[in-house]
Amino acid sequence: MASTSMVHTDPVAWVTGPRQQSCAAAAPTPVSSTVSGLEGYGRQLDGRTLEEARSFIQRMDYSTTTWQDDDDDTILHIYTAKGLREYAYAAAEKLKELGKLDSKEHKGKTALLVAVAANQPDIVQDLISLGADVGVCDVKGQTALHLAATYGFPRVMQIILFMGLQVNLEARNFEGLTPLHCAAISHSATMKAVAFPSSNPAAWLGERNDKFLCLDLLLNAGASLLSQEIKSNKTLLHLAVKEGNVHLVRYLLSIRPDEMQAIINMKAHGHTALHMAAGLHGSPYQEELIRLLLQHGADPSTRNLENDQPAHLLQSGDTGDKLKLILKRRGTSSRRRITSLQDQD
Structure with missing residues (x-):
């Protein structure tokens, strides 16, 4: 196990080398989703890896747990961006205890917004279930719904919309756009992209369908025309x-x-x-x-x-x-x- 001083210098170095490989080789112990109505939606948490991550996080001192790098990323931001779900979950539990679950990095993104932008629906579900603020916005005024609509991530959007939270469908970013407006603009941009010879038809079709589904999800959830x-x-x-x-x-x-x-x-x-x-x-x-x-x-x-x-x-x-x-x-x-x-x- 790496020392906490090593983690303070590079919070993910210990999990990106041999240790990560040994974790992957172990037989997983699944942990069921705790979110009502979304059981089985994504892959289950690996119970063994989760307990290992919890044990490691608990041994960190306060300054290491709340450490932020030059871009103001916490360990939770980093684990989230790398898609290390169990470690992100353990870090989120700890930061929630410390009242820092919604800490922002230099672009105003919380770990939840990073998870949305990185198209990590399982981590989005985990963070919301742990109490992450789904209405928070970044330095451009973009909420989780704005980001999911802009990038065209329907699985992420489904989780945000269907977890029983009070989500503001008419929230405005600093350009004055609602998530529905963002979805339409993004869909139109993708429709235009097919005109370019370098376009990959299969990738374009998938992106078009995903962005259309995001728009449809917002309308079905009650977004106003x-x-x-x-x-x-x-x-x-x-x-x-x-x-x-x-x-x-x-x-x-x-x-x-x-x-x-x-x-x-x-x-x-x-x-x-x-x-x-x-x-x-x-x-x-x-x-x-x-x-x-x-x-x-x-x-x-x-x-x-x-x-x-x-x-x-x-x-x-x-x-x-x-x-x-x-x-x-x-x-x-x-x-x-x-x-x-x-x-x-």
Whole structure:
């Protein structure tokens, strides 16, 4: 066993060499999850390794246990980042006793936020079960949900959402974005990445699906479609249309058709989603997006702050002329319907 002075210099040196190999060779003694409803979700704790880690941590003095390196990482941050689950668990137990479970490193991340960013769902579960603050944010205002949504880690997000905690789905980071906004922006970035020749199709497909699942999890948990990001008041629909993400727009328009009546013509600094679709010059999905929005009640007569209707934002040339006819026909149809209703009154 290494001395505590050695650990103070390098808290993980003792577990990254021969000692780690001997632990791996031993027959594991599983420890069941203590979290109700998530039993068997991830791999079980190795009981033998956990007791060994507990014994080691208990022999540390206070200064070693609470030690932080030049980046303000505690031993818990380091064990978490390395994915050393049993040692992270033992360190978390000890730091909880000392009131330092949510200590932050230089970027404002607690061990829980490090676990989320490192895609360590089992450690995320352990830390939350031990009382880690799921609402804490880093220096950018990002909570655990923001990070899981941005990186596209659905297993991590499931644990955060389904552990029975009061989680703020509408929390804002310092850019004014909710986790749902982050999920949409991240999904759109991945959808665009397929256009690059260097893209790995299999990896891209997996990333796309993971990010979509994160978005779906947030919506099913009750995240609001009406939430507007603070800088420009964009809703989830605005964000998807602006990036030409037709796959996400199709999904949003299909899941809650009743709510779309309140959302479809909402403005973001004067622009409706239809204005944004009209401005997608050169996008292969421009026409489909315009048709989709019109089919779900988008009003082509709405004007932005410059007094422009969507048709005024279209490109010149044959494509623009074709889209103008689509908008004009729908606008005429809408006026006829309104006139008919007025006549009935």
